[in-house]
Amino acid sequence: MIIKYSPDKKINLSLKDKRISKEIYQSEIGKIVQYGEKKNNPKTTVVIVAYNEGDDLIRNLEYWEEQTNQDFEIILVDNGLDNKTVEKIRNFDVLYIKAKNNLGCCGGRNVGAVYASSDILVFGDADGYNPVDYIESVLLVMENEKIIAVRGKVLPIDKELQKEFMPTHYDLGNKQIASLINAEGNSAWRAKDYIGVGGFEDSLAGGEGLVLQYRMVEFYEYDRDVFVYDPSVILFHDYHQSDEKLEYKTRQNTIVQRQLQLRYPFLKSLTAYYSEKRSGSVVVNGKFTKQKIITRIQDETESEYEGIMKEKKKQRYEKGKEEMVMDDSVFTVVIPCYNLGTLLPKAIGSVFAQTLDNVEIIVVDDASPDQETQDILNDVERHVTVIRLRENGGVSVARNEGVKLAKSEYVVCLDADDTLESTYLEKVKNIFDAEESVGIVSCGVKTFGAMNSCYTPVDRISIKDALINSPVHTASCFRKTLHDNGGGYDKNLRGYEDWDHWLRIMKQGCDVRVISENLFNYYVRPGSKVETSNKNAFELVSRIIENHRDIYEKHFDYVIAKKHEQIARGIRNVGKTRKITIKKLGVDNVQLHGLSDIPRLITKAKKKFF
Numbered sequence: 223m224i225i226k227y228s229p230d231k232k233i234n235l236s237l238k239d240k241r242i243s244k245e246i247y248q249s250e251i252g253k254i255v256q257y258g259e260k261k262n263n264p265k266t267t268v269v270i271v272a273y274n275e276g277d278d279l280i281r282n283l284e285y286w287e288e289q290t291n292q293d294f295e296i297i298l299v300d301n302g303l304d305n306k307t308v309e310k311i312r313n314f315d316v317l318y319i320k321a322k323n324n325l326g327c328c329g330g331r332n333v334g335a336v337y338a339s340s341d342i343l344v345f346g347d348a349d350g351y352n353p354v355d356y357i358e359s360v361l362l363v364m365e366n367e368k369i370i371a372v373r374g375k376v377l378p379i380d381k382e383l384q385k386e387f388m389p390t391h392y393d394l395g396n397k398q399i400a401s402l403i404n405a406e407g408n409s410a411w412r413a414k415d416y417i418g419v420g421g422f423e424d425s426l427a428g429g430e431g432l433v434l435q436y437r438m439v440e441f442y443e444y445d446r447d448v449f450v451y452d453p454s455v456i457l458f459h460d461y462h463q464s465d466e467k468l469e470y471k472t473r474q475n476t477i478v479q480r481q482l483q484l485r486y487p488f489l490k491s492l493t494a495y496y497s498e499k500r501s502g503s504v505v506v507n508g509k510f511t512k513q514k515i516i517t518r519i520q521d522e523t524e525s526e527y528e529g530i531m532k533e534k535k536k537q538r539y540e541k542g543k544e545e546m547v548m549d550d551s552v553f554t555v556v557i558p559c560y561n562l563g564t565l566l567p568k569a570i571g572s573v574f575a576q577t578l579d580n581v582e583i584i585v586v587d588d589a590s591p592d593q594e595t596q597d598i599l600n601d602v603e604r605h606v607t608v609i610r611l612r613e614n615g616g617v618s619v620a621r622n623e624g625v626k627l628a629k630s631e632y633v634v635c636l637d638a639d640d641t642l643e644s645t646y647l648e649k650v651k652n653i654f655d656a657e658e659s660v661g662i663v664s665c666g667v668k669t670f671g672a673m674n675s676c677y678t679p680v681d682r683i684s685i686k687d688a689l690i691n692s693p694v695h696t697a698s699c700f701r702k703t704l705h706d707n708g709g710g711y712d713k714n715l716r717g718y719e720d721w722d723h724w725l726r727i728m729k730q731g732c733d734v735r736v737i738s739e740n741l742f743n744y745y746v747r748p749g750s751k752v753e754t755s756n757k758n759a760f761e762l763v764s765r766i767i768e769n770h771r772d773i774y775e776k777h778f779d780y781v782i783a784k785k786h787e788q789i790a791r792g793i794r795n796v797g798k799t800r801k802i803t804i805k806k807l808g809v810d811n812v813q814l815h816g817l818s819d820i821p822r823l824i825t826k827a828k829k830k831f832f
Contacts, residue, residue, distance in 0.1 A: 227477040229526040233425055235433065235485050237656035238441040240420030242332045251333065252322045258315035266294035266342045266357055267413070269334030271327050273301040278349040280307065283314045285351040291358045294344070297337055299330035328422035328430045331406075335413065335421055343416055347407030350379070350459030359454040360410045363398075370438070370448040371416075373401060373409040373431070374455025383460050386512040387468060392461070394451045400499045401451035402492075403431035408457035415444075428478040432493070436486050441656070446495055468512060472519040480527060484577060487649035488681075491738045531575060531644060538574040539605055551582035553647050554633045554702075556624030558617050560588040562638040563595025565745070570602060572641035572743075578648040582607070582630055585638075586620040589613050618711035618719045625705055634699040635720075639745040642697065646741040650699045653735050661704045661732025662724060664694035666740035673746040683734040685725075686777045689770075690784050692721035693734060697742045704730055712769060718762040725770050 227233065268286060272279045286296060296316040300308065301324045311318060319333060335343055342364055346352065363372045376392040378384040391404050403409050406422070409431060419437055422430040438444040462468040483489055510516075555573045559566055566585070573583050583606040587599055599608055609623055621635045632654055636642060650663040666678035683693040698720075708726030711719050728734065767774050774781065 227427075227474055227481070229477060229480075229523065230530050233478070233481045233485065235423050235425060235482075237485075237652065238437065240423075240437070242336055242417060242421045244336050247325075247329075247333050247336065250322055250325060250329070252320040254320075254337075255318045256316075257312050257318055260317075261293075261295040261315070261339075264293055264295045264340045265361060266344055266410075267334070267338035267340040268294055268296045268344045268346050269299070269331055269338065270296065270346045270348050271299045271301060271325075271330030271334070272303055272307075272348040273324060273327075274303065275348040276304065276307050279303070280310050282346065282348055282351050283311070283316070285354070286346075287314070288354045289357045290354050291361065294357055295339065297334040299325070299334050301325055301327075301330050326424060326427060327406075328426050329424040332421040332424065335417055338413055341413050342410055343413050344410045345406055345408075347457060347459050350407065350457050352408075352458070353456055356456065359452070359456070363450070363452045363455065364410065364412070368445075368448055369450055370444060371403050371409060371411045371431075371435075372450050372452050372455055373403045373405045374451070374457060375453045376405050376408055376457050376459050379458050379460050380463075383462065385510065387461065387510045387516060389461060394453070394500050396453050398450055398452045400447045400496060401449060402496045403435055403449055404429075405457070406431040407459065408455065410455070418442075426478070428475050429482050432489070433482065433486065436489055436492055439492060440486075440488060446492070451500075465512070465515065468515060469519050472516050473523050476520050476523040480524075484645055484648050485652055487653055487737045531577065535571065535575045551580050551630045552632065552651060553578060553580075553699075554582040554584060554625075554628035554630040555642075555647075556621055556628065556633060556635045557583065557585045557638055558588055558620035558624065558635070559585055559590060559595065559599070559638040560614065560617075560620075561590045561592040561595050563590070563592060563598035565639040566595070566598055567602065569636055569638050569641055570606060572644070573636070573647075574605075575644045576642070576647045577645050578651060581647060582628065584609060584624045584627060586624045587611060588615065588617070588620040615713060616716055616719075618713045618715060621719075622710040622713070625702060625710065628702055631702055632699055633702050633705065634697055636697050637745075639747065640697060641743045643739075643741040643743070647699075649737055649739075649741070653737075654699075654701070657733065657735070659733045660735050661727050661730065662694060662698055662700050662734045663737070664698035664734070665737040665742055667695050667742050667744050668740040669744045669746050671746040676740050678738055678740070679736045681736040681738070683736070685728045685773060686780050687784075688721075688725055688728055688734075689774060689777055689781050692718065693724050693728070694736065695742055695744065696720040697744075698724070700727055701732075704732060712765070715762065715765055717758055718766060722766050722769055725766070725773070729770070729773060 270279070270282065275282075283296070296314070298311065298316045298318050300318065300320045303311075317337065319337065321330065321333070325333065331345055342360070344357075344360060359374075360372065363369060375394070378388065391402070394401060415438070416434075419434065419442055421434070423433050426433065435449055439446055462471060557566070557569055570583060570585070573581055585599065585602065585606055585608045587595075587608060587610045589611050590596065590599075599610075602608065607627070609627065611620065611623065617637075624635070625633055632651060634647070634650075646665060650665075653660055653663045664679060666676060669675050669677075679694050687693065704727045705723075707730060708723070710726075711723050715722055
């Protein structure tokens with residue numbers, strides 16, 4: 223089996239609950255034979271996975287015999303070697319494991335890991351080789367007990383190929399830095415940590431080190447700096463040997479990277495962290511003669527993706543709601559609509575364009591008197607479920623009615639004049655699936671219309687901070703059970719209703735996660751509800767405080783301290799001599815001339831509410 227990816231086939235990846243053991247792989251192994259001398263209690267295990275490498279593999283094994291430090295064992299996993307090569311292997315000191323079928327590089331490495339008898343795993347590359355001081359270099363780095371994994375520098379065997387193309391991550395400079403472990407064939411891991419979190423993803427043939435780091439950081443709370451690059455750990459290896467291999471690897475890597483961004487929503491922030499660490503230390507290679515080939519293949523692959531998504535969107539429209547299997551839907555999008563018919567098709571279209579399959583759409587008409595809106599609703603009713611309210615009840619009532627009929631576990635309320643980026647729902651669902659404690663998932667916001675800006679809330683928001691301001695935007699996603707348990711949206715709030723709704727959900731003890739990408743497009747219209755809400759902030763905030771008096775009283779000191787900080791920051795920004803009126807605490811007619819006036823404001827606020 224050679225793992226191949228295509229844009230229309232999703233990679234199946236596990237998230238948190240992944241395990242590897244001898245028992246799991248037992249049925250995959252044909253035979254296990256110890257050739258030559260068996261090392262007792264070695265410090266290091268070298269795992270080599272081979273598939274049709276032939277003479278390159280024999281050269282690799284010969285270099286391991288030349289190591290200055292011989293305190294290591296070799297485990298060779300045979301994914302499909304010819305008989306001639308297998309005969310030659312008998313001359314080396316190796317634990318030979320024959321797979322019944324090709325397990326792929328990652329599956330083979332996992333097999334080697336569970337049969338290792340040392341504390342440090344070294345993953346070698348069968349068609350490359352290492353300098354004689356390689357094991358010494360690895361052990362020297364791992365003397366620092368804080369380091370969990372190290373990846374090294376990759377240098378070309380054929381220097382002429384380096385002129386054609388060499389990946390920028392092969393050589394990160396001449397000093398040790400925190401790094402992605404994205405040169406897996408030249409990496410070393412602490413065995414207990416590697417095995418403890420489930421090893422590499424068996425289905426991958428690229429990006430497996432990055433995914434393993436992601437799981438360690440996101441789910442097992444490993445510090446990001448325990449993963450390092452060290453230039454003394456060197457592998458000699460050619461990225462490609464022919465134009466065909468270069469094109470194949472470019473296409474595969476383009477697909478894998480796009481798929482990983484979907485499956486692992488916080489991957490971007492993880493890679494950004496290490497990009498900052500390597501800033502200024504990257505070796506800049508010369509002009510590559512094959513760069514045009516790389517760019518062409520990347521562009522063609524991306525175009526295939528876009529074409530597939532456009533076709534999916536078209537098919538979803540053509541199927542209509544009667545042919546869609548809504549009982550199996552995993553996500554419901556509720557779209558309240560009041561006199562915004564001309565904008566509604568764009569909002570619906572952004573849902574049909576989602577990479578996540580089988581999404582239920584419920585449009586709730588809040589008794590729109592506009593005839594054009596009614597005509598458009600009649601048209602879209604062939605494709606989505608439309609609920610018509612007899613009288614206008616406001617957005618909270620409309621949302622509650624839509625959520626009540628939702629068949630899915632996860633829900634997002636999308637206003638009729640807003641849109642979602644195509645990957646939003648899939649990334650959100652992956653977070654919900656991976657972390658049962660999460661009740662709300664949000665993302666960055668891009669506003670357009672009367673105001674153009676971008677904003678990303680902080681990740682992992684606490685209930686205390688949610689008391690100060692609405693923690694996430696209106697199109698954030700939530701578990702339906704938490705919505706039902708919290709009583710839904712407050713129908714008496716005509717503004718800030720989403721803030722109140724998030725507090726109702728968060729009070730149940732769930733976590734909030736925020737994707738750093740701007741995946742929600744928020745339309746700001748002149749005279750919109752946002753402006754009205756801000757004008758009526760005093761009444762609206764008062765209602766929210768009354769709804770959640772228990773938690774406001776519990777965290778009163780924190781709320782006041784935070785408001786004190788905001789006010790002080792505002793005064794410093796406008797200057798101490800300028801008068802400003804503060805309404806955010808729900809206190810009118812108090813003017814501040816300087817920091818000394820803040821205690822008077824706080825006292826008045828406390829008397830008013832508590």
